Amino acid sequence: MASHGARGRSGGRPTLEEVAARAGVGRGTVSRVINGSPRVSDATRAAVEAAVAELGYVPNTAARALAANRTDAIALVVPEPETRFFNEPYFSDMLKGVGSELSDTEMQLLLIFAGSDRERQRLAQYLAAHRVDGVLLVSVHADDPLPDLLTQLEIPAVISGPRSATETLASVDSDNYGGARSAVEHLLSRGRGRIAHITGRLDVYGAQRRVDGYRDALRDAGHAADDRLIEAGDFTEEGGRRAMAELLHRCPDVDAVFAASDVTAAGARQVLREKGRRIPDDVALVGYDDSAIARHMDPPLTSVRQPIEEMGRAMIDLLLTEIADRRPAASRGLERHQAVLATELVERASS
Amino acid sequence: MASHGARGRSGGRPTLEEVAARAGVGRGTVSRVINGSPRVSDATRAAVEAAVAELGYVPNTAARALAANRTDAIALVVPEPETRFFNEPYFSDMLKGVGSELSDTEMQLLLIFAGSDRERQRLAQYLAAHRVDGVLLVSVHADDPLPDLLTQLEIPAVISGPRSATETLASVDSDNYGGARSAVEHLLSRGRGRIAHITGRLDVYGAQRRVDGYRDALRDAGHAADDRLIEAGDFTEEGGRRAMAELLHRCPDVDAVFAASDVTAAGARQVLREKGRRIPDDVALVGYDDSAIARHMDPPLTSVRQPIEEMGRAMIDLLLTEIADRRPAASRGLERHQAVLATELVERASS
DNA sequence: AGGTAGTGTGGGAGCGCTCCCACAAGTGAT
DNA sequence: ATCACTTGTGGGAGCGCTCCCACACTACCT
Numbered sequence: 001m002a003s004h005g006a007r008g009r010s011g012g013r014p015t016l017e018e019v020a021a022r023a024g025v026g027r028g029t030v031s032r033v034i035n036g037s038p039r040v041s042d043a044t045r046a047a048v049e050a051a052v053a054e055l056g057y058v059p060n061t062a063a064r065a066l067a068a069n070r071t072d073a074i075a076l077v078v079p080e081p082e083t084r085f086f087n088e089p090y091f092s093d094m095l096k097g098v099g100s101e102l103s104d105t106e107m108q109l110l111l112i113f114a115g116s117d118r119e120r121q122r123l124a125q126y127l128a129a130h131r132v133d134g135v136l137l138v139s140v141h142a143d144d145p146l147p148d149l150l151t152q153l154e155i156p157a158v159i160s161g162p163r164s165a166t167e168t169l170a171s172v173d174s175d176n177y178g179g180a181r182s183a184v185e186h187l188l189s190r191g192r193g194r195i196a197h198i199t200g201r202l203d204v205y206g207a208q209r210r211v212d213g214y215r216d217a218l219r220d221a222g223h224a225a226d227d228r229l230i231e232a233g234d235f236t237e238e239g240g241r242r243a244m245a246e247l248l249h250r251c252p253d254v255d256a257v258f259a260a261s262d263v264t265a266a267g268a269r270q271v272l273r274e275k276g277r278r279i280p281d282d283v284a285l286v287g288y289d290d291s292a293i294a295r296h297m298d299p300p301l302t303s304v305r306q307p308i309e310e311m312g313r314a315m316i317d318l319l320l321t322e323i324a325d326r327r328p329a330a331s332r333g334l335e336r337h338q339a340v341l342a343t344e345l346v347e348r349a350s351s
Numbered sequence: 352m353a354s355h356g357a358r359g360r361s362g363g364r365p366t367l368e369e370v371a372a373r374a375g376v377g378r379g380t381v382s383r384v385i386n387g388s389p390r391v392s393d394a395t396r397a398a399v400e401a402a403v404a405e406l407g408y409v410p411n412t413a414a415r416a417l418a419a420n421r422t423d424a425i426a427l428v429v430p431e432p433e434t435r436f437f438n439e440p441y442f443s444d445m446l447k448g449v450g451s452e453l454s455d456t457e458m459q460l461l462l463i464f465a466g467s468d469r470e471r472q473r474l475a476q477y478l479a480a481h482r483v484d485g486v487l488l489v490s491v492h493a494d495d496p497l498p499d500l501l502t503q504l505e506i507p508a509v510i511s512g513p514r515s516a517t518e519t520l521a522s523v524d525s526d527n528y529g530g531a532r533s534a535v536e537h538l539l540s541r542g543r544g545r546i547a548h549i550t551g552r553l554d555v556y557g558a559q560r561r562v563d564g565y566r567d568a569l570r571d572a573g574h575a576a577d578d579r580l581i582e583a584g585d586f587t588e589e590g591g592r593r594a595m596a597e598l599l600h601r602c603p604d605v606d607a608v609f610a611a612s613d614v615t616a617a618g619a620r621q622v623l624r625e626k627g628r629r630i631p632d633d634v635a636l637v638g639y640d641d642s643a644i645a646r647h648m649d650p651p652l653t654s655v656r657q658p659i660e661e662m663g664r665a666m667i668d669l670l671l672t673e674i675a676d677r678r679p680a681a682s683r684g685l686e687r688h689q690a691v692l693a694t695e696l697v698e699r700a701s702s
Numbered sequence: 703a704g705g706t707a708g709t710g711t712g713g714g715a716g717c718g719c720t721c722c723c724a725c726a727a728g729t730g731a732t
Numbered sequence: 733a734t735c736a737c738t739t740g741t742g743g744g745a746g747c748g749c750t751c752c753c754a755c756a757c758t759a760c761c762t
Binding site: 064066 | 717718719720721722
């Protein structure tokens with residue numbers, strides 16, 4: 001608090017007013033030029049731009065934010081501890097997409113971790129202060145209060161992976177249904193007839209959609225529905241082991257398994273090996289995520305790839321639109337904004 | 352730009368003025384309470400705090416920034432592409448330290464990548480706009496213009512790893528000299544007598560200091576200086592190979608090598624193996640950084656660990672001090688602010 | 703009684719912008 | 733010549749805060 005007057009009369013940064021004086025125009029005109037308004041004559045624009053260059057003028061963000069009630073910043077909120085963030089390529093890819101899409105914008109990206117309760121507290125404060133124009137929410141759990149907080153604060157937000165079919169927030173998702181279908185169709189084309197599915201946590205919407213895709217692919221191929229081939233997992237390796245053991249016991253004749261995640265597939269693989277089933281000879285295996293695990297598995301795992309980087313880009317697109325027509329989310333009614341991106345089956349030796 | 356008037360008369364966020372009215376005091380008094388000034392009577396303070404709570408008042412950051420000429424935000428600038436950031440645990444550890452030290456502050460941390468030219472451009476704009484109160488600079492190269500830009504803009508900054516002994520910016524470093532000494536002393540205590548050193552890039556200050564530590568440790572142990580035991584490397588694996596080959600050729604009797612980085616040590620190890628030297632039986636090996644490489648090497652590599660997380664904390668401490676007594680860096684004269692943290696030798700099977 | 707501090711408080715001025723109204727000047731129809 | 737637009741421009745008002753000066757009030761000295 002000591003020396004408030006550090007901004008010396010002379011050494012201080014130039015203001016709009018000074019630029020205006022220099023260019024021999026009014027304050028409003030300079031503002032228009034700065035903000036790219038078309039209602040400025042070419043001559044005036046040139047004069048102003050010259051003055052800006054000469055003075056090295058840079059707009060004062062705080063003043064702009066105060067007057068215009070916007071911050072030109074958006075936050076990428078990661079409700080996870082830093083560690084996970086660094087260890088999962090998901091985030092790195094996402095960040096790359098987000099960054100690239102943002103790079104021809106004036107928007108600034110803030111990275112905010114909210115893993116601990118303390119950090120969440122701070123985040124809530126931060127959002128309440130409206131220090132960002134919008135929020136990108138990745139990897140939210142079903143019971144997370146954050147989305148509702150954002151709605152309540154009327155802060156534009158985009159969520160990656162809708163929480164349900166009736167998600168109210170704008171969302172970006174990969175085509176879980178289509179991804180599952182392509183995995184199953186692939187197995188069918190390889191001549192497999194008894195294809196099992198180890199699901200993800202069924203309280204996760206995406207996991208549901210994968211089950212739907214699995215079911216429909218089989219049905220459309222003329223297979224009779226057989227729920228004994230479906231066993232619930234939870235995205236974990238242990239869950240994969242458990243489910244695989246159960247499946248083998250229940251349907252010893254399975255000749256293929258579609259797992260809802262690579263990690264789950266890894267668990268399943270382990271049990272298959274123990275029971276003497278060869279992959280892919282006896283049982284073909286397909287995972288989901290195309291993670292490092294898939295590439296390094298023995299044999300390498302066929303897996304469904306999600307276009308994470310592209311999803312990041314799509315999230316920014318949606319968010320910028322939301323911000324542009326800054327209608328409170330609640331009043332938007334049914335016209336929900338969402339994007340669903342195609343997945344890609346990466347074929348490897350496991351199938 | 353369409354609807355500026357989104358802040359409705361009633362639904363808008365409460366202002367200082369409204370809190371003041373509610374508490375029956377003046378604007379200045381509320382400001383004092385908010386900012387924790389001691390010159391407020393207990394009764395008044397209580398009344399104001401009640402009003403704040405009732406109204407759910409949250410200060411408007413933009414207004415505060417404009418009036419007080421500060422942003423309450425600092426940036427962690429990473430002059431690397433995202434990829435490196437995610438793959439090196441260095442950054443993750445650093446971030447952890449920084450985050451924890453910042454968590455009982457009002458300061459907000461921004462993570463800014465400046466790997467590409469384009470991103471650097473944006474960063475320069477960002478800094479010129481003084482959108483942060485201070486900057487943490489990690490992993491700067493010797494010829495990076497960023498530090499000078501910061502000095503010129505009079506933005507408080509702390510650099511990790513000073514560029515030279517006369518670094519003008521505040522800096523945090525690990526004790527390269529002491530780390531090198533401990534490595535050499537360790538080798539001496541293991542009975543090694545012909546200890547070689549593969550240096551880092553000698554235009555990096557820290558690498559110089561490691562050479563100094565190596566030299567002094569030997570001298571203090573009564574060994575005659577022998578520069579043939581020193582070979583220049585460049586922190587890379589290839590450099591390590593090259594240097595090791597040269598050393599073996601020049602001094603076939605070496606019985607220990609202290610490498611300036613784990614990666615360099617990995618290169619050296621490769622050549623030692625090729626030449627039939629056993630580690631540690633024939634030649635002991637010590638690296639620097641205690642990275643994943645060290646743990647996974649065969650045999651596991653003894654290495655000097657730097658307290659990265661602690662360094663992050665120290666950087667924040669320094670930066671906050673710099674910001675607090677916001678005297679332009681130039682006027683600080685000789686009283687340079689710097690911290691040097693102790694290293695730790697992690698002993699493994701390679702020595 | 704008259705000083706001389708110190709303590710708590712109110713509110714003016716001003717931070718640098720954006721928004722918008724007012725208005726001048728030009729253009730073309732009537 | 734008049735009216736009605738359109739286009740470009742200047743500048744007032746106001747965003748919500750912090751800083752600081754002014755002032756009232758107390759307390760304790762001369």
